[in-house]
Amino acid sequence: MILNVLYFKGLWKVPFMASNTADEKFHILNGETIKVPFLKSFYVYHSYASLDDFKVLKLRYERVVGDDGKPLQFSMYLLLPHDTYGLQDMVEKFNLDPKLLAPKSLNNHLRKVKLSRVSIPKMKFSYDVDAMELLEEKGLTLPFTEGEADFSKMVYSHLESNNVFIGTMLHKSCIEVNEEGTKATSATSLRFEIEAECDSDSSPPPLPTFDADHPFMFMIVE
Numbered sequence: 001m002i003l004n005v006l007y008f009k010g011l012w013k014v015p016f017m018a019s020n021t022a023d024e025k026f027h028i029l030n031g032e033t034i035k036v037p038f039l040k041s042f043y044v045y046h047s048y049a050s051l052d053d054f055k056v057l058k059l060r061y062e063r064v065v066g067d068d069g070k071p072l073q074f075s076m077y078l079l080l081p082h083d084t085y086g087l088q089d090m091v092e093k094f095n096l097d098p099k100l101l102a103p104k105s106l107n108n109h110l111r112k113v114k115l116s117r118v119s120i121p122k123m124k125f126s127y128d129v130d131a132m133e134l135l136e137e138k139g140l141t142l143p144f145t146e147g148e149a150d151f152s153k154m155v156y157s158h159l160e161s162n163n164v165f166i167g168t169m170l171h172k173s174c175i176e177v178n179e180e181g182t183k184a185t186s187a188t189s190l191r192f193e194i195e196a197e198c199d200s201d202s203s204p205p206p207l208p209t210f211d212a213d214h215p216f217m218f219m220i221v222e
Contacts, residue, residue: 010061027214037122049109080216087215116207123177132169
């Protein structure tokens with residue numbers, strides 16, 4: 001068995017305040033809504049862009065030091081379709097032109113701006129995939145075939161046939177997204193807004209928001 005496990009837990013460079021975390025509605029693809037805890041920040045600066053079909057938000061993690069002593073800068077890119085149920089169309093667009101997903105391409109559109117509100121679901125989940133099946137689809141079958149695989153120079157067997165082959169190859173990822181890597185706390189946050197009438201010609205444009213209250217895509221990139 002070959003097992004590859006990836007666990008990632010980073011500290012936000014600009015953390016979310018636990019006191020702002022609150023349950024709100026999240027729209028799922030079948031048309032229903034569920035209540036989930038949302039991380040919230042108000043009036044913060046982040047790298048952001050609003051494109052034709054989706055918004056992009058880049059959230060940086062604190063730098064960490066790699067095994068070689070060099071600093072590593074991880075970031076999370078969140079891609080939120082404008083259409084509440086537009087995730088599949090957005091993914092198909094990326095499948096047709098994968099270059100659109102390249103961090104370098106996304107960074108060309110991003111600008112550091114002040115957002116009046118950032119709201120993303122608090123998440124903790126795992127995902128596993130049968131990597132052997134993926135490799136077999138690409139044509140690599142010999143290592144997984146009993147009686148034909150040859151690992152005689154890697155694995156010693158006391159059996160004459162030395163019948164060693166790969167029976168299982170799994171990949172598993174565990175992702176946790178929370179306020180700052182600490183335990184969640186339950187609290188209620190109240191925001192008071194004052195509306196004032198003013199001359200429309202002198203009023204500044206409204207600040208952008210990023211409310212991930214419907215299915216989106218994210219990437220963690222170094």
